[in-house]
Amino acid sequence: MVYNTLGKSGLLVSKLSFGSWVTFNEQVDVELAYSLMKRAYELGCNLFDNAETYAAGAAESIMGEAFHRGVKEGVWTREDLVLTTKIFFGGRGARDTHTSKGCSRKHIVEGLQASLKRMQLEHVDVVFCHRPDPLTPIEETVRAMNHVIDRGYAFYWGTSEWSAQEITEACRVADVSGLIRPLCEQPQYNIFHRHRVEIEYEPLYREFGLGTTIWSPLAWGILSGKYSGKNVPAGSRLSLEKYKGLKEAAFTEREWQIERTDQLKPIAQELGCSVAQLAVAWCAANPHVSTVITGATKIEQLEENFKAMDIVPKLTPEVMKKIDDIAQTKPDYNPEMKMARRVRGIDKA
Amino acid sequence: MVYNTLGKSGLLVSKLSFGSWVTFNEQVDVELAYSLMKRAYELGCNLFDNAETYAAGAAESIMGEAFHRGVKEGVWTREDLVLTTKIFFGGRGARDTHTSKGCSRKHIVEGLQASLKRMQLEHVDVVFCHRPDPLTPIEETVRAMNHVIDRGYAFYWGTSEWSAQEITEACRVADVSGLIRPLCEQPQYNIFHRHRVEIEYEPLYREFGLGTTIWSPLAWGILSGKYSGKNVPAGSRLSLEKYKGLKEAAFTEREWQIERTDQLKPIAQELGCSVAQLAVAWCAANPHVSTVITGATKIEQLEENFKAMDIVPKLTPEVMKKIDDIAQTKPDYNPEMKMARRVRGIDKA
Amino acid sequence: MVYNTLGKSGLLVSKLSFGSWVTFNEQVDVELAYSLMKRAYELGCNLFDNAETYAAGAAESIMGEAFHRGVKEGVWTREDLVLTTKIFFGGRGARDTHTSKGCSRKHIVEGLQASLKRMQLEHVDVVFCHRPDPLTPIEETVRAMNHVIDRGYAFYWGTSEWSAQEITEACRVADVSGLIRPLCEQPQYNIFHRHRVEIEYEPLYREFGLGTTIWSPLAWGILSGKYSGKNVPAGSRLSLEKYKGLKEAAFTEREWQIERTDQLKPIAQELGCSVAQLAVAWCAANPHVSTVITGATKIEQLEENFKAMDIVPKLTPEVMKKIDDIAQTKPDYNPEMKMARRVRGIDKA
Amino acid sequence: MVYNTLGKSGLLVSKLSFGSWVTFNEQVDVELAYSLMKRAYELGCNLFDNAETYAAGAAESIMGEAFHRGVKEGVWTREDLVLTTKIFFGGRGARDTHTSKGCSRKHIVEGLQASLKRMQLEHVDVVFCHRPDPLTPIEETVRAMNHVIDRGYAFYWGTSEWSAQEITEACRVADVSGLIRPLCEQPQYNIFHRHRVEIEYEPLYREFGLGTTIWSPLAWGILSGKYSGKNVPAGSRLSLEKYKGLKEAAFTEREWQIERTDQLKPIAQELGCSVAQLAVAWCAANPHVSTVITGATKIEQLEENFKAMDIVPKLTPEVMKKIDDIAQTKPDYNPEMKMARRVRGIDKA
Numbered sequence A, B, C, D: 001m002v003y004n005t006l007g008k009s010g011l012l013v014s015k016l017s018f019g020s021w022v023t024f025n026e027q028v029d030v031e032l033a034y035s036l037m038k039r040a041y042e043l044g045c046n047l048f049d050n051a052e053t054y055a056a057g058a059a060e061s062i063m064g065e066a067f068h069r070g071v072k073e074g075v076w077t078r079e080d081l082v083l084t085t086k087i088f089f090g091g092r093g094a095r096d097t098h099t100s101k102g103c104s105r106k107h108i109v110e111g112l113q114a115s116l117k118r119m120q121l122e123h124v125d126v127v128f129c130h131r132p133d134p135l136t137p138i139e140e141t142v143r144a145m146n147h148v149i150d151r152g153y154a155f156y157w158g159t160s161e162w163s164a165q166e167i168t169e170a171c172r173v174a175d176v177s178g179l180i181r182p183l184c185e186q187p188q189y190n191i192f193h194r195h196r197v198e199i200e201y202e203p204l205y206r207e208f209g210l211g212t213t214i215w216s217p218l219a220w221g222i223l224s225g226k227y228s229g230k231n232v233p234a235g236s237r238l239s240l241e242k243y244k245g246l247k248e249a250a251f252t253e254r255e256w257q258i259e260r261t262d263q264l265k266p267i268a269q270e271l272g273c274s275v276a277q278l279a280v281a282w283c284a285a286n287p288h289v290s291t292v293i294t295g296a297t298k299i300e301q302l303e304e305n306f307k308a309m310d311i312v313p314k315l316t317p318e319v320m321k322k323i324d325d326i327a328q329t330k331p332d333y334n335p336e337m338k339m340a341r342r343v344r345g346i347d348k349a
Helices: A030-042 A054-072 A105-119 A138-150 A164-176 A195-200 A202-208 A241-253 A255-271 A275-284 A299-306 A308-314 A317-327 A335-343 B030-042 B054-072 B105-119 B138-150 B164-177 B195-200 B202-208 B241-253 B255-271 B275-284 B299-306 B308-314 B317-327 B335-343 C030-042 C054-072 C105-119 C138-150 C164-176 C195-200 C202-208 C241-253 C255-271 C275-284 C299-306 C308-314 C317-327 C335-343 D030-042 D054-072 D105-119 D138-150 D164-177 D195-200 D202-208 D241-253 D255-271 D275-284 D299-310 D317-327 D335-343
Strands: A003-005 A012-014 A016-018 A047-049 A082-087 A124-129 A154-159 A211-214 A291-294 B003-005 B012-014 B016-018 B047-049 B082-087 B124-129 B154-159 B211-214 B291-294 C003-005 C012-014 C016-018 C047-049 C082-087 C124-129 C154-159 C211-214 C291-294 D003-005 D012-014 D016-018 D047-049 D082-087 D124-129 D154-159 D211-214 D291-294
Touching: A012 A016, A016 A030, A016 A299, A030 A054, A030 A299, A047 A291, A054 A082, A054 A105, A082 A105, A105 A124, A105 A138, A124 A138, A138 A154, A138 A164, A138 C138, A154 A164, A154 C105, A164 A202, A164 B164, A164 B202, A195 A202, A202 B164, A255 A275, A255 A317, A275 A291, A275 A299, A275 A308, A275 A317, A291 A299, A299 A308, B012 B016, B016 B030, B016 B299, B030 B054, B030 B299, B047 B291, B054 B082, B054 B105, B082 B105, B105 B124, B105 B138, B105 D154, B124 B138, B138 B154, B138 B164, B138 D138, B154 B164, B164 B202, B195 B202, B255 B275, B255 B317, B275 B291, B275 B299, B275 B308, B275 B317, B291 B299, B299 B308, C012 C016, C016 C030, C016 C299, C030 C054, C030 C299, C047 C291, C054 C082, C054 C105, C082 C105, C105 C124, C105 C138, C124 C138, C138 C154, C138 C164, C154 C164, C164 C202, C164 D164, C164 D202, C195 C202, C202 D164, C255 C275, C255 C317, C275 C291, C275 C299, C275 C308, C275 C317, C291 C299, C299 C308, D012 D016, D016 D030, D016 D299, D030 D054, D030 D299, D047 D291, D054 D082, D054 D105, D082 D105, D105 D124, D105 D138, D124 D138, D138 D154, D138 D164, D154 D164, D164 D202, D195 D202, D255 D275, D255 D317, D275 D291, D275 D299, D275 D317, D291 D299
Parallel strands: A016 A047, A016 A291, A047 A082, A082 A124, A124 A154, A211 A291, B016 B047, B016 B291, B047 B082, B082 B124, B124 B154, B211 B291, C016 C047, C016 C291, C047 C082, C082 C124, C124 C154, C211 C291, D016 D047, D016 D291, D047 D082, D082 D124, D124 D154, D211 D291
Antiparallel strands: A003 A012, B003 B012, C003 C012, D003 D012
């Protein structure tokens, strides 16, 4: 496993980490969750991501149980792990009221307190705003995040799916009042979804040392390779009744992605890996990616995922170019930089 | 004429203003420039926009001459006018060297000094960065703009075609050091180009009181209505040999815009105006638009343009909806706000 | 005993203090530790230094036990003592994981919480970063130190073995956000190791009022005088099996130091003291030294050490010069100051 | 020629620049100086460095004359060039008084005013403190530098031969008061003198984006290759009567450097260049070097120097290793980072 700091911080995180979105509860019980976390930890993973909303709070409860079993069995201590959660969509039993969700000071404090209780923890390592909340002034959110840090509920805070403008505004507010800036973002990033991580956030890496904990490295599962053609494999996430809507949207929006995934398979084969491993390695190879959040419901799947780290050194510029040529998703070179370099005489017109 | 403050400032500017891009020098001499400025001023216009690069510096020289003639003839004093310029592309005699362009401290100071000399002015009212310059740290630009303000070369500063993230970063830097923030942006805005002004800048109006001095209300001339079908009228800007490239690009990229312009004509007719007047009025009706920069090479054209102000009160929600339906360019309601309203229980899923 | 403030603070500390590095646990049990602390306290010592890593956490546990016995027996109260610890190398049971050591916010908080638990204390007086951690941004460390102070875990914070640049950077970060600067440094300092304390830190005394709690006044035991020639006395620290490597390194690197120690003995004799007392007094005589941390495993040794204070007034300029001439370690007068004084005409070329 | 920004600024400077230390006046008159500057400019050089003390002020007068001749002849404009000077040692006619030298506010203002007068300029681009001045509080110097920038005498300021601590202190003072930090340092740097640029300044690149304009790329001429053995070639700088002292110091201190220069010659030969070109290219290859200040008294020498840029791409890791092995001057990897990586479990013990 490779380790790097989470953005401009002293927190060393493994390049691959383990998340628990829908897989916990419905498909994964405490027993299995503990086996998965333990195996991930043995393979060098030290970051485990969660959210108040995953499985309506059950994901946190299960992860908390599994964590404490590992402490009792001497597998790890709290110090050895980076545990994270995300606040916005409401936790277990959150009702459809106007105050029990979002990034208001009220919900950040009440929501994180509930998350910690579910996980039986004194503190998480990083707490994220799971989404931007334009109904809450960013200053309020920045102050609330600093408040929960000051109370010892978290060591660092981040955002998820915020625009570069919103993150910059959060930094402005933090700087003006001497508060702690957001440390990291949790954006979607994969071979088919690149613009935000590669272009939009570029000034944030440079100016603030923003870290990223990326989700959906397999593009909602498409890059797992299992959707080849149009068959939904039994037992895959998209076969579940509750994801019927997602399935339809995915299949109308992303048919071309399935085609391209099929075209990527020969490249994976040449590198001696699956297309899923190629897709995870591709994310991990980006130096602005602090950690790639992977999921698994079986030990073997987890082990397969983590072998992606062996592929990273094989992603030469030539291989990367082949992937770009197939995926056709490489974002344009920043046009502002293009103009500036031409006007300033560095590049020719 | 209607007047409003330029963003969150005390500077009152007319809703319609007069710019001088390519029209000066080649098509407009000092004599004509003076007539146009004088007529505009009589019609209530108080803002005259320029840039170091317009006609390679000649536009500033001509405007300076015209301004001083007006002073001598008692038409106006310096106090009555808002004169602006923009720095980035280099002024008269700028060589293709690495230091004579851009938004570095060096070029902002040297460039504005040269502009003032050409215009024979002690100060402009607003100086703009004509483009973002990713080669220069935004802090350096903010400090340089404050420096030229401190030296009395300008009263306010703004940006042109900067992203919301860049403007927010400029505000962050300014706030941290107690410096003056950018006051306004000069973006392209018209019926066919709406996203930036209507969606991207929205947080900036709310948080910083950003003003806008918009350019290209006629979409590079398309909305003038004179390009109906594919004939380029003799004497129009696109008929000039030097705009051959622009013409080609325009006609391949913007044919559909011409079609839609034709479809807008009946609406204009109903309101008793030309489609150009409708297009200008449509811009002026946006409360976040501080001033619409118009151009003209003939007195009658200028007078026609300025009559657009009479159309603004006629732009009822119904008329606006008709325009939207034809142009098909209304940007989506901010999806972040949509999600927040749904999650927070204000709107239904 | 002589008392002075710990740097630019109101905390009065004794010029000699008592540390507990390797001597606790293996060589010193709670009984003996208590006797030593009590005797030191009777002799005027009020500062007792520790670290999470000393004896892998056992040093803190033993010191905590001894402290509480003294409270029960009415020897001292918490208010009478200055208790310090240092965070970086990990405490008892710290695994070789990436997050359980260093100066990250996570480890400073979790590490200090564990230290306090081991010592059965609500707070220490000073918490130190035991080493610089270039993997952690200094801003994060400054904020973490302020956080543990805000939570009441410590009253002051300091550094150990940080460079002048790193301390200055910590002050910059603190100043920018209105946070508490590091108050003191714990550097190695003795007759054979002078440059950092005497030259490198000089601007820090002047600008920040930096205090120093110096360690190794006897140069890893060399200046105790007991290593004369090449015999390692039985029972001395270097005779322990676990310090075999240290012994070899020491004896190849520091043979000349032993020779010079032998040459210092006549000076000590003239002053009526041992060379160890001379060495401790020499440190204490430096006005930038807030306290000299001494160690002892026997009551008599401790009493001998503390008599060094009687020697301090005897260290006249003449005696100091003799020591310099023998040790040959006096650092050059700051060459920058030399040049400035010559260029500015104060000294002749 | 290659261009890069001068540290974290928007000022684009050529990787090779032209300085004028002792060569102006005694060996170079206005005629020759103009020819040299013009040729350098034709070859892509845009930065010309000077100092109040070079040739006791004559260097500035000559450079000013040459610059203005270039303007008259249409070779360049002020905007195209980056002109720098350095204040500390006093300028033409500076007497041995206590106030006419150093980094006090008085001398920085009076000294720079005199420099500008000698050069017949409104402003330089960068003004440097030629040395640290421990007799002046750094805050005074930072404020004085901001003052001359505010008055329009310079666009940026830097230091020369300041320690990392001093530069950090300058940044602290600047940050606390919202002033402009030093942008760049002018350190000695060459194959034989590496520690400061490669190790000491490392945190400054990372934290402040410090740029460097390096002097003595040829190690006081040793790396020119002309001192092979012990003969001082007639006409070389060391043959001048006034450098007698320098010659003696050099020859006792640097005989081994001459030997190693001889050993570097075969490497140069393999790359198809002189050892001087190799030495200049070696400096330019360091990404933290903004510009290498070269000197020349003949057109051919200047042209030879500038060909060094063709060698830069040939400096592969293998070639660099060969140079390190011969010069034996590669500084140790930062020992603090070494310890942190071992303690944090990234590297093995």
